[in-house]
Amino acid sequence: MSDRTVAGGDDIGPARGTAGYAEAADALALQYEEVTFEEVHRDVLSLVPAGPARVLDIGAGTGRDAAALAASGHSVVAVEPTAELRAHARRIHAGSAIEWVDDVLPSLALHRCPGRFDAVFATAVWMHLDAAEREQAMARIAALLVPGGRFFVNLRHGPVPDGRHMFDVSAAETAELGATHGLRTLLSSERSDLHGRDSVRWSSLVLQASDSHHALD
Template sequence: MSTDIYQQRASVFFEQYESVTSEQVHAFWLAELNKRDRGVALDVGAGSGRDAKFLAEKGWQVIAVEPSDNLRQLACESATISQVDSTASYHPISWYADSLPALASVKALNQRYDLVLLSAVLMHLSPIEQYQSLTNLSELLIPGGLLVMTLRHGVFTDGRVSYPVDVDALLTLSAALNLKLLLQSQLVTDQLGRNDVRWQTIVLTKD
């Protein structure tokens, strides 16, 4: 996956991502998140750090991965954690330059995760890279852990490369990897008002 456009327009994308809240973007599965004990989360393609900060403020220990150096720098500078929950223990967000499908730096940590978040990432990967990514991510989950993917349906008009995401094929592969479907949303409209874009959320759990 090329990060050139994210390097060149980092501030534009940063402002765009920060214009909507994590509560808005992830409303579909937040009830499931809130039922779970705080643990270690991996945010892949963390962008502006919005979701990493959201999880950290809930008391999760967060590893955030973003391949764009410029976007990651903006995220690091802005992701100051507010201690909003007196019952939580707070951890600084750990940032890494890494990318799917390999996630070599993340794998080198020898860490397993209670939650893996992949928000608006998979469509940047070719079909074979999508399958490779899912395989690698499944290995990083603890039994009972959650893999949450928000999937973008609709082409880009700003030069970013995208590929279709075949949800049925994705779920077939997931089952083969012992990832059980927990939640699947319908297609929903875009939070930024783009009429040609729809979103879908898939939540898997590892058996």
């Protein structure tokens, strides 16, 4: 594994969900890195694979989570469509064994990183997708999980920052959508914002594929 970037799709084009991130990349790099992987995912840490696993981090930003997972011995593919954030990731986490991919939900082609994953993370990503995109994305993620693999979803609730493209997506809706694609809910929790924003709260979910999960398309 390396910190190089590979193109994940033939032509992913601009994604609405990435609106506002390139312009704010410098500030976001500071914000993302001032909290740790363990703090962000404290409610679900016991469900993260303990031994070496193949992990996909979608919307990896500056690589905070990807680097922590790689440091734990996992093989990590990090998807981030915003070049400015990937540049910060290389600077901040230089030397981390992360395979960076320029790709985006809901299609998430991953042409150069085929195969399935033991765990998939989507932290502060899912609310950028509209209803049709969420349906397509859930089907894609379900197909990317090994039997018994887990999908870790972190949802932001609150006012939409200027220039961003977000939807109000509940934990219940996300769990229900996962169930339609054979993913059962292992955990659903809520917490306040780690950056002290009173108007923002977060939901964490872990959805698991069945042990008899269908093969990857």
